[in-house]
Amino acid sequence: MDKKELQMLGFEIVAYSGDARSTLLHLLKEVRSGNFDNIETAVKEADDNLALAHNAQTKLLAQEAAGEDLELGFIFIHGQDHLMTTLLLRDLIQDFIELYKNR
Numbered sequence: 001m002d003k004k005e006l007q008m009l010g011f012e013i014v015a016y017s018g019d020a021r022s023t024l025l026h027l028l029k030e031v032r033s034g035n036f037d038n039i040e041t042a043v044k045e046a047d048d049n050l051a052l053a054h055n056a057q058t059k060l061l062a063q064e065a066a067g068e069d070l071e072l073g074f075i076f077i078h079g080q081d082h083l084m085t086t087l088l089l090r091d092l093i094q095d096f097i098e099l100y101k102n103r
Contacts, residue, residue: 001063003071009056013079016053017086020046024086024093031093031100039097046090053083 027042057080064070 001060001068001070003073006060006070007073007075009060010073010075010077010079012056013053013076014082016049016056017079017082020049020053021082021086021089023049024089028093028096031097034100036097036101043090043094046086050083050086050090053079053086057083 023042023046027039027046030036030042031039060070060072060076
C-alpha cells in the first residue's frame with residue numbers, strides 16, 4: 001500500500017469517527033434536556049460510523065500483520081486518535097444516558 005492510500009484510509013477514519021462523535025455529542029445534548037426519544041437510533045448511527053472507521057483500521061492492521069512495511073503518516077495517526085477518543089466517548093455517553101434516565 002502506498003503513502004497516498006494510507007492517507008486516504010486515515011481520512012476515512014477521521015471522517016467516520018468525526019461523524020460518530022458529532023452524533024454522540026448531539027445525543028448527549030438531547031438527553032441532558034430530557035429527550036430520550038431517539039437514543040437507539042442515534043447510538044446505532046454512531047456505531048455504524050465507528051464500524052466503518054474500525055474496518056479501515058483493521059485493513060491496515062491486517063496488512064502490517066501480514067508483513068507489509070507501511071509508512072504511516074500523521075494523517076493516519078490523527079485518524080487513530082479520533083477513533084480511540086470517539087470509542088471512549090461512546091462508552092461514557094452510554095453511562096450518561098443511564099444517569100439522566102434515572103434522575
